[in-house]
Amino acid sequence: MYALIDCNNFYCSCERVFNPKLEGKPVVVLSNNDGCVISRSEEAKLLGIKMGTPAFMFEDFFNKNNVAVYSSNYTLYGDLSDRVMKTLIEFVPRLEVYSIDEAFLDLHDLPYIDLLELALKIKMSVHKRIGIPVTIGIAPTKTLAKMANKFAKKKRKDVGCFWAANDKLIDEMMDSTEVGDIWGIGAQYAKILKKNGFQTALELRNAPEEWIRVNMTVVGQRLLNELRGVPSIEWEFIIPAKKNICCARGFGILIKTKHELSEALASYAANVGEKLRRQKSCAKTINIFVQTNPFRRDDKQYMRSMTTDLPVCTNNTAMLIKYALKVLDRIYLDGYNYHKCGFLALDLIPEDQVQYSIYDAVESPKEKTISKTLDKLNKVHGKDLIRYAAQGYGKKWKLKQARLSPCYTTRIDQILKVKN
Amino acid sequence: MQTLELPYFSIKVKAGFPSPALDYMEEKLDLNDIFIKHPQSTFIVECIGDSMIGAFIPQGAKLIVDRSLTPNNGDIVLAVVNGEFTVKFLKKNDYKCFLVPANKKYREIEITDAMNMQVWGVVTTIMTETKDVRKCML
Numbered sequence: 001m002y003a004l005i006d007c008n009n010f011y012c013s014c015e016r017v018f019n020p021k022l023e024g025k026p027v028v029v030l031s032n033n034d035g036c037v038i039s040r041s042e043e044a045k046l047l048g049i050k051m052g053t054p055a056f057m058f059e060d061f062f063n064k065n066n067v068a069v070y071s072s073n074y075t076l077y078g079d080l081s082d083r084v085m086k087t088l089i090e091f092v093p094r095l096e097v098y099s100i101d102e103a104f105l106d107l108h109d110l111p112y113i114d115l116l117e118l119a120l121k122i123k124m125s126v127h128k129r130i131g132i133p134v135t136i137g138i139a140p141t142k143t144l145a146k147m148a149n150k151f152a153k154k155k156r157k158d159v160g161c162f163w164a165a166n167d168k169l170i171d172e173m174m175d176s177t178e179v180g181d182i183w184g185i186g187a188q189y190a191k192i193l194k195k196n197g198f199q200t201a202l203e204l205r206n207a208p209e210e211w212i213r214v215n216m217t218v219v220g221q222r223l224l225n226e227l228r229g230v231p232s233i234e235w236e237f238i239i240p241a242k243k244n245i246c247c248a249r250g251f252g253i254l255i256k257t258k259h260e261l262s263e264a265l266a267s268y269a270a271n272v273g274e275k276l277r278r279q280k281s282c283a284k285t286i287n288i289f290v291q292t293n294p295f296r297r298d299d300k301q302y303m304r305s306m307t308t309d310l311p312v313c314t315n316n317t318a319m320l321i322k323y324a325l326k327v328l329d330r331i332y333l334d335g336y337n338y339h340k341c342g343f344l345a346l347d348l349i350p351e352d353q354v355q356y357s358i359y360d361a362v363e364s365p366k367e368k369t370i371s372k373t374l375d376k377l378n379k380v381h382g383k384d385l386i387r388y389a390a391q392g393y394g395k396k397w398k399l400k401q402a403r404l405s406p407c408y409t410t411r412i413d414q415i416l417k418v419k420n
Numbered sequence: 421m422q423t424l425e426l427p428y429f430s431i432k433v434k435a436g437f438p439s440p441a442l443d444y445m446e447e448k449l450d451l452n453d454i455f456i457k458h459p460q461s462t463f464i465v466e467c468i469g470d471s472m473i474g475a476f477i478p479q480g481a482k483l484i485v486d487r488s489l490t491p492n493n494g495d496i497v498l499a500v501v502n503g504e505f506t507v508k509f510l511k512k513n514d515y516k517c518f519l520v521p522a523n524k525k526y527r528e529i530e531i532t533d534a535m536n537m538q539v540w541g542v543v544t545t546i547m548t549e550t551k552d553v554r555k556c557m558l
Contacts, residue, residue: 020540021503038520083460121433129461131540317449418498419506420469420521 001115001138001163002231003092003105004145005069005122007084008133008153008160010101015070015078018408018416019130026067030055033250035401071401079409083130091122096235104142104237119161121371139164142233143226146183147173147201174202174227183222189216194404200225228398242279244300246272247340252292252400255338261290262325263392268343269324270391273317274375276345282313282354283345288327293339304331307346313354315368317374320345321390382411461488465498465505471555472496473505474522478535481548483507485541489519496543501529501537507543 007013009028016022026043030036035051037044047065049058055069062069081100089095094106102408112118119136126134137148144164151173152162167290180190182201192215198204205227212220225232246275255261265288266380289305306327314320324343377386406414429471456462475482475496475497481539485498499519508519517531531537 020500020505022536085462127456131487408514412464416463416465416505417468418465418483418507420467420471420477420507 001139002142003115003119003136003138003143004098004142004149005088005103005105005134005136006149007081007101008135009039009041010039010073010132011070012044013132014073014077015068015405017080018405022068027070028053028062028067029070029072030403031072031373034402035250038072051394069403071404073405073407075407075410076405080130080132082406084126084134085145087126087129088122091118093127094235094237096237104145104235107138116161116163116331119163120159133160134163137164137172138162141226141230141231141279143183143223144173144218144229147177147181150181151291164322164325170229171202172257174205175200177201179204182223182227184219187413194381199409209274242281243348244346245272245275245281245283245348246342246344247275248289248340248344250293250340251338255333256336258328258332258334260392261332261338261341262390265324265328265341266321266390268319268341270317270384271345273315273320273371274378275314277347277371281348282315282351283310283320284313284347284349285309285345286323286327287344287346288324288331288342289332289344290328290338290341292336296337296339299337300335302333302336304333306331308388312356313349315351316371317366317388318353321369321388325390331402352393357380429548448550450494455484456486457544458486458488461541462486462544464547468506468554470528471521471523475509476543476548476553476556477507477522478548478552478555479550481546483543483546485546487541488546489542489544491542498540498543500536500538501531501538505540510539 013183015027015029020185022041024043025041027041028037028044028049029039031038034055034196036055037051037058040049040051049061049067049068054356055062061067077100082100083252083412085095085097085103088103088105089318093107093109096104096106097103102237107115107118108389110118110290115365116136119138122136123136126132134150135152137145137150137152139145139148139162146161147347152160155161155176162222162410164173177200178190179193179198179201182204187195193204195216198207205224207224209221209224212224216223222232229346251264270336272283277349285307287307289303291298292301295303298300308323310319310323320343348370371403374386378384406416408416452459463485465483465485467477467483468479470479476498483498487497491497491510493510493512495510496507497519498507499510500506501519506519508521511518511520511528517537519529519531519537520552521528
């Protein structure tokens with residue numbers, strides 16, 4: 001059996017751990033730059049707030065309904081996620097972290113006969129120890145576990161756990177699941193399936209194998225197996241190293257000068273450099289883009305992106321900044337209101353497989369030490385404490401995070417203050 | 421939480437002679453191991469106010485709070501009363517439950533059915549500089 005455990009409205013729940021006043025009140029968390037709603041408490045859902053709701057259009061609505069609005073605090077969410085995952089691993093032999101708020105648990109070879117009892121125990125433990133409510137779905141395959149989780153949220157709300165323990169329960173669950181809600185079925189496939197008369201997961205499971213093979217290829221066959229209770233999706237315990245890394249963000253304000261744009265770009269390059277070093281990769285190619293805000297109809301519009309090969313594969317921030325600014329020189333045009341820029345590192349290869357030619361300026365041990373020290377200091381004392389001068393100090397362009405909660409668990413100057 | 425290493429002992433090494441102490445080297449002490457039994461459920465909070473100075477919790481003291489522990493009678497707890505955090509002694513018997521301050525200036529709070537009270541976590545350790553402890557000894 002597999003379990004899929006999922007933290008309920010995770011970002012909102014994280015805010016609630018350190019702010020119990022929010023209990024029972026509508027809470028939303030906004031995306032980067034306070035753009036749109038990316039997490040909603042149950043109360044916020046009941047008010048009719050949808051995922052992706054643009055925050056600036058709903059300012060009045062939020063005020064009127066006493067909705068607590070937060071900028072996303074990924075430092076806090078990341079730490080609480082880590083605590084949840086480490087708590088889960090105490091209960092099971094194997095676990096696959098699927099996203100910041102989801103994990104698959106391996107429930108094979110456990111001394112429990114009643115897995116629902118185990119699920120309830122896990123749910124209570126995570127809530128007591130960390131304060132995060134979770135939902136658990138248990139079923140014979142990953143795809144069905146994912147479905148069981150959704151089913152638990154819909155139909156077993158009071159328990160928060162569902163074990164598809166026998167054929168009757170599996171059928172009930174599949175009958176109430178639309179094909180579009182099956183894990184791995186995108187909007188396109190959902191459309192095709194519905195057109196061919198498959199409305200629910202149950203109908204799809206009973207589809208003729210031949211039809212699936214012709215219309216949905218190998219992916220469809222794997223899915224069919226999963227729906228029929230034959231595990232066909234492998235465990236992914238090690239997160240594969242990313243093949244490219246990107247840092248692209250809109251600015252808090254519009255930027256007009258090249259100087260400010262270069263500060264933002266240098267900072268994004270530094271961010272990517274740090275990520276590259278963390279996963280021990282080097283970039284061979286970089287892509288830089290700049291763009292204006294297409295929603296500002298009165299503004300002149302401009303968007304340009306350029307890709308360039310680096311003379312030698314690197315993850316050294318100074319090098320990345322140097323070439324990023326060279327590219328910016330070529331794509332920057334005066335007289336536009338810039339809204340966003342981005343830095344992409346492409347063609348990544350492992351650090352220890354970089355090949356140098358005899359003419360290459362190989363990164364000296366000294367430069368390596370600088371990078372290492374920089375990463376270490378910034379990890380302890382906060383992002384960007386030590387930075388390259390090109391990143392600037394003003395940071396007018398910085399992300400808008402007007403409603404950021406403190407980093408309660410990672411910064412000693414921001415821990416919870418309790419009045420006595 | 422960041423690891424703080426305390427040397428178990430320190431020695432000066434004279435050039436040319438291997439240190440006789442090397443054979444006796446042990447793992448360094450780690451405050452995390454000593455004071456944090458359950459890292460996943462442990463949080464640090466800061467105290468503002470003087471209602472607990474009798475328990476040697478001065479203003480600014482940092483408290484290690486473990487959410488995984490079950491609160492017992494007599495524990496110092498971080499409680500939530502009607503949405504507000506507070507640190508107090510927990511006093512309870514079969515019939516009643518109180519949050520008790522450690523300062524005569526303040527009164528104990530009896531938890532009634534009308535109140536919404538939860539124990540957020542149990543305070544396991546008080547971290548404070550010794551110079552601040554004097555304020556507790558009035």
